[in-house]
Amino acid sequence: MSHRNARLTVFGRRLLVERVLSGRPVAHVAAEMGVSRPTAYKWVRRWREEGGGGLHDRSSRPHRTPHRTRAVVEARVCDLRHSRKLGPARIGPVLGLPASTVHRILTRHGLNRLAWLDRPTGTVIRRYERERPGELIHVDVKKLGRIPDGGGHKALGREAGRPIRGMGFDYVHSAVDDHSRLAYSEIHPDEKVTTCAGFLTRAAAFFHTHGITRIERVLTDNAWAYRKGLAWKATLAELGATGKLTRPYRPQTNGKVERFNRTLLDEWAYLQPYTTNEQRTAALNTFLHTYNYHRGHTALGGKPPITRVNNPPGQYT
Template identity: 65%
Template sequence: MSHANARLTVHGRAELVRRVIEQGRPVAHVVAELNISRATGYKWLARWRAEGPAGLIDRPSRAHRLPGRTSPELEARVLVLRAERKLGPARIGPLVGLAPSTVHAVLTRHGMHRLAWLDRPTGELIRRYERARPGELVHVDVKKLGAIRDGGGWRVHGRGSAEQLASRAELNAGRRVGYDFVHCAIDDHTRLAYAEIHRDETAATCAGFLRSAAAFFATLGINRIERVMTDNAMAYRKSHAWRQALLDLGAEPRFTRSYRPQTNGKAERFNRTLADEWAYIRPFTSSADRAATLPGWLHTYNHHRNHTALGGQPPITRTTVNNAAGHYS
């Protein structure tokens, strides 16, 4: 394929040859008509005379000799360091005496995947997938957050404050504030998310949350959940309440591979977003203060926040809802 700024395609070069050779017209006149230089015209004519029609085909722009190319021995060392120690270009470069950009070029040339795409313990490529329709698979997980005592903790009052010292004294005395358990459900296809805060992650709580999540998704046009993926916690694996909730919804259970949280990667990524953009976005004065902002944040996430995996569109755009994302208040 000709490059973007090429004046002539293969057909244009053939036309140059036809006008000069077959019609016997001067080269200077023909190149002016084709809006190219005389040097270019004579170049293609010389190639046609030497090779015939094959001489009019594009040639690769790669140099015939690359004296500065990295030696095969150095490339082999780069590949070994990447495979065995899972290092990136910035770390490999100083070890082999190459610039990080050169190391990156070597890795790209040999088809080495980005570290972000690999499972670090095994070096296997993380298989990314997306279900074809809403409700085909829903990811469920629990994000555990430290509860906030009334009046706020050190994030509000600062480190070394009287409130932080009092909190440490209570911890030393065995009195703990406890945790908030944020139960989350994410639809695989649309990335729509639902979350509730509970004081525990027991089987009954998990089952109740699943029913609430199904009701929420139904309001957005996802009327059936076919499969639910969770980790291997007892509340999901051995719970009669959880199995009954799945049975009531007509859904099948799916479980992550052991020691492979990437299997439930969409839930793990949502938990990170939840922490960065809601739980720790500002200091809160109590757990109730933090909990009060969750519904509003979820609405923004589902209806207004751009999602890179969805081409910059919010999750609501992937549902059967007719309203455009901008129509939601």
Template identity: 60%
Template sequence: MLRLRREHRIGPLRLAVRCRIAASTAHRILVRNGQPPLAALDRATGEPVRRYERARPGELVHIDVKKLGRIPDGGGHRVLGRAAGSPNKDRRNGAGYAYLHTALDDHTRLAYTEDLPDETAPTCAAFLTRATAWFASLGITVERVLTDNAWAYTKHTWSQTCRDLDIQPRWTRPWRPQTNGKVERFHRTLLEEWAYQKPYTSDRQRQEAFTDWLHWYNYHRPHTGISGQTPASRVTNLSGQHT
């Protein structure tokens, strides 16, 4: 069973089927032999992922884009039901997409997000300029940014903007998406706690709820990744925690 785990990187349920044992037994064998959960392993190498945290705010900022379907007036399938809401799945002729650009500080987990119409190189570069200014308003100087290898982040526009802002650009290695996992995890939280938190009746209604949610995330929500602290509490002399 352990050989199957190493070679195929499959979990206890699939191992149990192949070995003709109970899933609970497979799980106990894995635990007894010190096998970590698959989520804690590098997809490419099977080695445990090394968790890290930068020592100070601004040392590294993760940037990513989350594509999210817009809600037509009257609501989508969460309000109307799947049958009635199915025409809205045609994004070309329907409500279209929102592109949620996020810059997340590695040390504090402070997040800056904008809803933008696309993810082209000029849009991404302009977002970086505004995000850098936002962090600066909080006393944080952005030193490095980490992105994936999407087209917009490999163009001259992005590199030149980084030079103009005195920021060092970094890119994730191929097949290593977990290196930008903090901002990807933020986007999952954003979907669960804001975008899909309730059945909004319009895209405008959902957007109006976003400002309050993001403020709550930054200033009031205990973050499990930083021992229950709030992101804002990790920035020296940052006001707003109690507003």
């Protein structure tokens, strides 16, 4: 992954090197690629010294940070956080540090959220996150209006794109692993028991191919299919999983998949004004691949979900 403001990707840098090695002037190639001559020379030099690996980004972190807070002071900050549960505004005056510096230290050591600490012992815990993949899978269904041919109101405007009677809905079934956030989705015309059960079977197969070989528990809302459906219960039994229901009227209990649904809307369903329902459906797989393999997740330290899965197969590009 390139730096956010980088002019060239790794592919572009390789293309630049190939053009220079073909005998063309560096100045001409740099102008074509939209970079300066020093930048072009830099990538050519790195390629000659390191080969293809030299075209990848290096960390911009400095080799030395002479003004960083001393380790003994950081340890004291952490100790006050553990023992007295103090925040930056109170730790700062005790140690003679700005509150902003204390906050950076706590963030660096994963102590910036007091809710992540066990009150009696001060031990760091991550509430609402399971310890291993497959321990808990969140499942939910998102209902979306189907798009008529030519586009709906997002493509044509409110007046021209008024809903057509009888167009119906798409039901997006999604499953999200609590620990890794690895996600799987399918689009169906309903949310009946047999549909939900079939989706769970295929979701389990998807997780299995990515190293999550066992699903222990499945968390859902209180829809009839999950509470009473015999096919759903049979599928859980086949997987050796236990079904769990959220508290009534408490969707935040199923927060992982609820948050995924919001991302699903922002980065797939409403990403662009689709002109047909088939066009939106076809874009789902691309979104899922990006989400699982490339999109940085804030709860995972900016890394994609696949980095937290046991034994990820192959190379992901």
